[in-house]
Amino acid sequence: MHTKSIDKKLGHFLALVLIISCVCVFGTEVNAYGVGVVIVESKDTEVSRNIISGIESIIMSKAFVIDADAVGTLAGPKPKAFITIGSEALIAVKNLGVPVIFSATAHPRSLGIEGGQITGVDFFISPDTQFDQIRAVLPKALRVGIVYSPYLSDYILDSVKEAAEDKGFVIISRVVKSPEEAVLAINKMTDVDVILMLPDVAVTTLDMVKHLMVFSVDHKIPVVGLSEKYVEKGALMAVGINARLLGQQIGKLTNRVLFGEKASSIPIEPVKDGSLYINAGIAKNFNLQILHEVLKRANLYGF
Numbered sequence: 642m643h644t645k646s647i648d649k650k651l652g653h654f655l656a657l658v659l660i661i662s663c664v665c666v667f668g669t670e671v672n673a674y675g676v677g678v679v680i681v682e683s684k685d686t687e688v689s690r691n692i693i694s695g696i697e698s699i700i701m702s703k704a705f706v707i708d709a710d711a712v713g714t715l716a717g718p719k720p721k722a723f724i725t726i727g728s729e730a731l732i733a734v735k736n737l738g739v740p741v742i743f744s745a746t747a748h749p750r751s752l753g754i755e756g757g758q759i760t761g762v763d764f765f766i767s768p769d770t771q772f773d774q775i776r777a778v779l780p781k782a783l784r785v786g787i788v789y790s791p792y793l794s795d796y797i798l799d800s801v802k803e804a805a806e807d808k809g810f811v812i813i814s815r816v817v818k819s820p821e822e823a824v825l826a827i828n829k830m831t832d833v834d835v836i837l838m839l840p841d842v843a844v845t846t847l848d849m850v851k852h853l854m855v856f857s858v859d860h861k862i863p864v865v866g867l868s869e870k871y872v873e874k875g876a877l878m879a880v881g882i883n884a885r886l887l888g889q890q891i892g893k894l895t896n897r898v899l900f901g902e903k904a905s906s907i908p909i910e911p912v913k914d915g916s917l918y919i920n921a922g923i924a925k926n927f928n929l930q931i932l933h934e935v936l937k938r939a940n941l942y943g944f
Contacts, residue, residue: 677702678895679720681734683709683727683745688884692726692744695888700895709733722898724891725761728752735759740904744891747840749909750794760898760907762890765797765840766880767911768804774880774917775865776808777935779835786813786833786862788826790843797839800911820846827856837865838876850874861927872918872942877927880915881940887912916940 678700682689685708697704702721709725712733725731725743734741735757743749743761775782785805789798805812813833815826823844830836836857838845845867854875857864866876890913898904917935922943924931 677721677899678704678724679715679722680704680706680724680726681709681712681730682706682725683729688745689726691884692888692891695885695890696724696892696895697888698885699889699892700899702895702899712737722895722904724895740898742891742895742898742904744887748794756905758904760894760904760909762887762894763797763909763911764882765911766882766915767913768801769808770913770915771837771865771880772804772808772810774878775810775835775837778878778917778919778931779863779929782834782863783809783811784813784833784835785810786815786830786836787839788815788817788823788830788836788844789839789841790817790819790823792843793839793841801837801839817843819843820849823849824852827853830856830862831860833862835863835865835877838867838871840867858923858926863923863927863929866918869916869918869940872920875920875923877920877923877929878939879918881918882912883914883916886914890914918942 680693680696682693693706704724707715709727709730719737719739722740722742723734723737725734725741726745728746731741731743731746731749731752731754735752735754740758741761743759745764746752746761747764749761749763787801802812813830815829817823817826820843836853850871853864856862857875863877864871864875866872866874866879868879869881872879890910894907894910897907917939919931919936919939919941920943921941
């Protein structure tokens with residue numbers, strides 16, 4: 642009887658320890674809302690984890706990572722800043738009255754961020770970086786063709802044209818209102834040295850991309866794609882986003898906010914650095930002689 646009593650008390654004690662442990666764990670999650678920075682990710686992916694790794698290597702404050710779905714469960718003092726990865730994460734926190742630094746979000750201005758304490762890095766490689774890489778791969782290229790729709794953000798087009806002028810390129814552009822018009826516009830791009838794709842939904846449909854790659858091969862006019870996947874589809878080259886470097890860029894912006902700058906006063910930036918991808922098969926088919934030092938630092942496809 643005495644042994645049973647001890648066992649019963651021991652069982653109650655262990656149950657109490659378990660309850661206290663759970664309270665401590667969940668209390669940590671709730672209280673984490675009061676840390677310096679909360680990183681909100683739309684999905685837990687390898688890209689997202691690499692972005693977070695880059696962020697954590699730079700920011701001056703402890704960061705706590707949550708999913709976008711968990712934002713509504715947080716309580717306690719608000720953080721000094723949210724960092725978001727993906728559109729869902731930005732939507733979840735943009736109206737909470739906390740400075741936001743966003744990343745990995747295509748067309749962020751379409752999500753109603755104007756007027757808020759929001760800045761970040763646009764999901765588009767800096768035109769300066771793009772033109773530097775084009776010059777390295779295609780040193781004789783001068784005339785750059787672009788096809789875009791009226792729905793493309795003016796700041797992207799303006800920055801492309803400004804960078805092209807600074808780097809000594811001439812932009813040959815055509816405005817289209819539909820993928821069908823884009824196909825016709827591409828067919829008239831026989832007087833350019835290279836075609837640069839822009840992040841424009843009207844000209845990046847599956848059929849449009851297929852047509853562009855066929856046109857490129859038929860006329861031996863190289864295409865600069867938006868990312869690695871376009872190089873796999875037949876673009877000569879692309880400057881792809883390096884997730885860890887993107888995270889470091891986000892971390893630097895976040896530090897500015899933590900040091901007291903208003904997020905709304907910090908201009909949204911393009912991605913400054915990226916990885917070069919080259920389709921060696923296309924280069925060979927076009928009889929292009931790319932410098933060995935350029936090929937050595939590139940990720941190559943199409944051998």
